[in-house]
Amino acid sequence: MASYDVIIIGAGPGGYVSAIRCAQLGLKTAIVEGRETLGGTCLNIGCIPSKALLHATHMLHEAEHNFADMGLKGKSPSVDWNQMKSYKEDVVGQNTGGVEFLMKKNKIDWLKGWASIPAAGQVKVGDETHTAKNIVVATGSVPSSLPGVEVDEKVVVTSTGALDLPKIPKKMVVIGAGVIGLELGSVYARLGSEVTVVEYMDAVCPGMDKDVQRGFKRILEKQGLNFIMGAAVQGVEASKTKAKVKYQPKKGGDEEVIDADVVLVATGRKPYADGLGLDALGVKLTERGQIATDAQWRTNVPGIFAIGDVIEGPMLAHKAEDEGMAVADVIAGKHGHVNYGVIPGVVYTTPEVATVGATEDALKAEGRKIKVGKFNFMANARAKAVHQAEGGFVKLIVDKETDRILGAAIIGPGAGDLIHELCVAMEFGASAEDVALTCHAHPTYSEAVREAALACGGGAIHS
Numbered sequence: 001m002a003s004y005d006v007i008i009i010g011a012g013p014g015g016y017v018s019a020i021r022c023a024q025l026g027l028k029t030a031i032v033e034g035r036e037t038l039g040g041t042c043l044n045i046g047c048i049p050s051k052a053l054l055h056a057t058h059m060l061h062e063a064e065h066n067f068a069d070m071g072l073k074g075k076s077p078s079v080d081w082n083q084m085k086s087y088k089e090d091v092v093g094q095n096t097g098g099v100e101f102l103m104k105k106n107k108i109d110w111l112k113g114w115a116s117i118p119a120a121g122q123v124k125v126g127d128e129t130h131t132a133k134n135i136v137v138a139t140g141s142v143p144s145s146l147p148g149v150e151v152d153e154k155v156v157v158t159s160t161g162a163l164d165l166p167k168i169p170k171k172m173v174v175i176g177a178g179v180i181g182l183e184l185g186s187v188y189a190r191l192g193s194e195v196t197v198v199e200y201m202d203a204v205c206p207g208m209d210k211d212v213q214r215g216f217k218r219i220l221e222k223q224g225l226n227f228i229m230g231a232a233v234q235g236v237e238a239s240k241t242k243a244k245v246k247y248q249p250k251k252g253g254d255e256e257v258i259d260a261d262v263v264l265v266a267t268g269r270k271p272y273a274d275g276l277g278l279d280a281l282g283v284k285l286t287e288r289g290q291i292a293t294d295a296q297w298r299t300n301v302p303g304i305f306a307i308g309d310v311i312e313g314p315m316l317a318h319k320a321e322d323e324g325m326a327v328a329d330v331i332a333g334k335h336g337h338v339n340y341g342v343i344p345g346v347v348y349t350t351p352e353v354a355t356v357g358a359t360e361d362a363l364k365a366e367g368r369k370i371k372v373g374k375f376n377f378m379a380n381a382r383a384k385a386v387h388q389a390e391g392g393f394v395k396l397i398v399d400k401e402t403d404r405i406l407g408a409a410i411i412g413p414g415a416g417d418l419i420h421e422l423c424v425a426m427e428f429g430a431s432a433e434d435v436a437l438t439c440h441a442h443p444t445y446s447e448a449v450r451e452a453a454l455a456c457g458g459g460a461i462h463s
Contacts, residue, residue, distance in 0.1 A: 001126065001129055001130055002030070002130045002131075003028075003130070003131045003132070004028045004029060004109075004130060004131070004132045004133070005022070005027035005028045005029065005091065005134065005331075006022045006027050006028070006029045006132060006133070006135075006136060006328075007029075007030045007031075007032060007115075007130060007134075007135050007137075008022070008029070008030070009031075009032045009115045009117075009135065009137050009138060010032070010037065010040060010137070010138035010140055010308075011031050011032075011033035011035070011038040011040055011110075011138075012035065012043075012138060012140045012308065012317070013040060013042050013043075013308075013317040013318070013321045013324070014040075014140070014307045014309075014317075014320025014321060014323060014324040015031060015033075015040065015136070015138035015320075015324065016031065016039065016040075016067060016099050016103070016127065016324075017321040017324040018136055018307065018323075018324030018325065018327055018328050019031045019106070019108045019324075020106050020108070021324065021325045021328035021329070022108075022328040022331065022332070023106040023107060023108050023336075024328075025329070026332070026421060027328075027331065029106075029108045029109070030109040030111050030130065030132075031103065031108055031109070031110055031417045032111045032112070032115040032125055033110065033112065034112070034113050034115075037092075037096035037097075037100070038099040038103065038110070039095060039096040039099050040140055041140055041141070041142075042317045043092060043095045043096050043099065044092060045095060045163060046159065046454070047317055048091060048092055048095050048290060049091065049163050050159070050163060050180075050183055050184065050187070051091075051348055051452075052091040052092075053084070053087040053088055053163065053184075053187045053347070054186065054187055056084050056087060057187050057190035057191055058190070058350050060077065060079065060190055060191070061190045061350070063076050063077050064076045065387075066387045069387075070415075075339060077236060079191060079192075081167065081191075085164065088163070096210065101361075105365075106354060111128075111130065112125075113125040113126040114275060115121055115275075116275055116276055116277045117135060117276050117277050117278070117281060117304070118277065119281070120281065120302060121133070121135070121303055123135060124412075126203065132303075132305065133305045133342055134304075134305065135303060135305065136305045136306070136307060136327055136331075137273060137276065137278075137305065137306040137310055138306070138307050138308050138310070138324065139273050139276070139308075139310050140271075140272055140308055140309045140310060141269040141270055141271050141272050141309035141310065141315055142269060142270060142272045143158035143160070143265065143266075143268075143269055143270075144267055144268050144269055145158075145267065146175065146233055146265070146267055147235075148233075148234060148235030148236065149175070149233065149235060149236045149263075150236070150238070151237065151265055155238045155239070155240070155241065155243050155261075155262060155263065156236055156238050156243060156262075156265060157262060157263070157264055157265070158265055158266075159264070159266065159359075162188075162262070162264045163184075164169045166396065168188065168192060168193060169188065169260070169262040170193060170194060170261050171193065171194045171196075171259060171260045171262075172185070172188050172194070172195050172196070172260060172261065172264060173195075173198060173232050173243070173258050173262075173263045174195060174196070174197045174198070174240075174263075174264070174266055175198050175259040175263065175264065175265050175266060176197075176198075176199060176203070176265070176266035176267040176268065177197050177199035177204040177206075177207065177227065177229075178204075178205060178266060178268065178348055179275055179345075179347050179451075180266040181264065182197070182204065182205070182216075182220065182225075182316070182347060182349060183348055184222045184264060184266065185197055185220075185225055185264070186350070189223060189224045189225050189376075190223075194226075195224070195226065196226040196227075196228060196258055196260075197225055197226065197227050197228070198228045198231050198233060198245065198247055198258070199227065199228070199230075199231065200230070200231065200232055200233070201229070201230070202230050203217070203229070204216055204217045204220075204227070204230050205347065205353070207359075208353075208355055208359070208409070209355060209359045209360060209361075209407075210359075210360070210361060211360075211374075211395060211409065212353060212355065212395075212409045212411060215392075215411055215443060216347075216411055218391060219351065219390075219391045219392075219411070228247070228258075230249060230250040231247040231249060231250065231256075231259055232248050232249075232455065233245060233247045234246040234247060234248055234255060236263055238263070242260070242261060243259075243260045243261070243303070244258070244259055245257065245258045245260060245345055254328055263458070269309065269315050270289065271288075271290045271291070271293055271309055271311075272309075272310065273291065273310055278291070281301055282300070282301060283298045283299050283300065283301050284299065286312060288308060290311050290312050291306040291310050291311050292312075293305070293306050293310075293311050293312075296327075296336060297311070297323060297326070297327045297330065298330075304325050305330075305331070307320055307323035307324055307325060308329050311323075313339040318343070318344075319338075319340075319343050322343070323338055334405040339400060339427065341357060341426070342356060342423050342426045342427050343356070343358040344416075344420065344423055345453070346415065346419070347432055350388070351388050351391075351411055351413055351415060352410075352412070352413070352414065352416045353409075353410070353411050353415055354409070354410045354415040354419035355407070355408065355409045355419070356407065356408050356419055356422060356423050356426065357405070357407030357408060357422075358397065358428055359397070359405050359409075360372060360397050360407070361393075363397060363406060367402040368399070368406075369399070369401065370398060370399060370400055371397075371398050371399075371400050371403075371432075372396070372397055372398075372456070373396045373398070373432060373452045373453060373454070373455030373456030373457075373460075374394070374395045374396075374455055375394050375448050375452040375454075375462075375463060376392070376393045376394055376463065377390075377392035377393060377411075377412045377445075377448055377454055379460075379462040379463050380390075380412075380443075380445060380448045380451075381442075381443040382413075382443040382444055382445055383412060383413055383445060383448070385443075388412060388413040391411065392410075392411040392412030392413070392415075392451075393410070393412065393448075394408070394409075394410045394412070394418070394448045394449050394451070394452040395410070395452060396408050396422070396435075396452045396455075396456055398431070398432045398456050403431035403432055403433055403456065404429060404430070405425050405426050405430060405431065405435070406426075407442055408422040408426075408452075410448075410449075412445065412448065413445050414445050417436035418445055418446055421435070421446065422449065432457065433456075434451035435449065436450060436453035436454045436456070436457060438450065451463065
């Protein structure tokens with residue numbers, strides 16, 4: 001039995017970042033992980049491998065569609081699917097190995113195995129029980145499914161199975177037009193699959209800015225993705241090599257059937273805390289099955305904290321990381337803080353989509369008086385030069401009286417990086433005029449952000 005100041009259960013982005021911060025603050029720290037590698041879902045079977053495939057297939061798209069236009073002549077490359085997956089695994093290995101190095105560097109003990117909490121202050125891993133003054137639950141989430149849809153990770157797959165299919169399917173049906181479905185659907189569409197996305201709601205990426213939803217869907221349709229919106233999936237019939245997806249129009253009508261070689265279930269994720277023994281401990285949960293915490297990530301059981309996907313809020317790796325650092329500060333007697341109003345969200349398709357803060361519709365529903373500044377990438381010289389100008393834009397939503405930035409949305413090249421200028425601006429309470437008066441290098445994509453800020457005032461220069 002070993003004794004620690006903090007034991008963190010789960011080595012995903014929230015858990016391992018929290019462990020490092022705890023160690024930096026002088027706390028004796030251990031992290032529990034049952035996988036063979038650290039990094040959780042994100043590094044092993046989520047964010048990182050999917051970005052590797054998105055990058056590889058984007059390169060393929062460039063070779064097939066844009067190289068000749070740029071004077072790069074020659075036969076388009078063929079796809080070696082096994083080599084592409086090998087590249088993906090190498091990227092994963094580099095990242096998970098990096099996390100293991102950071103654990104050793106910061107003298108954090110890795111307790112290998114699956115954890116349970118027999119009592120407050122105790123964590124059992126395998127046959128050994130360790131004591132801890134503080135326990136942080138960072139066990140993340142798992143894919144959720146639908147009634148009548150049985151996942152086998154062969155024909156009917158979650159994102160986990162979709163990242164490692166034995167061959168590229170001729171026909172793929174994606175259930176759910178959220179971030180995961182659109183990213184992986186985009187990967188397979190570029191690889192030559194006929195991809196059909198079935199979505200219950202009437203817009204892609206539910207909850208996003210409406211201008212983004214409309215523009216993003218049009219761009220993806222031009223890239224070859226097919227959409228069936230307002231459709232309620234009734235079930236999936238799967239054989240060893242094929243599947244039939246049954247759906248009914250939400251507004252009424254006869255049941256329809258789509259054939260597929262692979263069905264990707266991308267209907268969201270749910271908190272995962274199985275096997276910890278939270279019920280026996282009396283840890284309170286929310287109505288949605290998340291661990292209930294206060295403003296300092298404490299559960300109702302003294303000494304037990306929770307962060308990341310297992311608690312309320314957006315299921316984003318960087319949200320978990322922020323909470324991981326903040327809860328470490330709280331445990332060390334410092335002030336831990338997360339500004340939940342300034343957490344960006346990104347879809348890593350091409351073009352990328354990024355948002356932060358409030359949407360135009362949400363602010364109008366509150367009765368807030370706002371101004372909107374918008375600038376299209378069609379007027380951005382750098383975007384034109386890389387074949388990513390069409391359909392994209394930067395949109396700022398600001399307070400009409402104070403000019404303070406309340407929200408932003410970007411569709412375009414590098415949107416996931418561009419959004420952070422606006423995150424920093426919002427964190428400092430900046431106005432659109434502050435951004436507009438800041439010199440931006442030419443030619444860059446970021447000039448579009450400045451132009452949108454100018455559009456909130458006297459008007460953009462290039463439109």
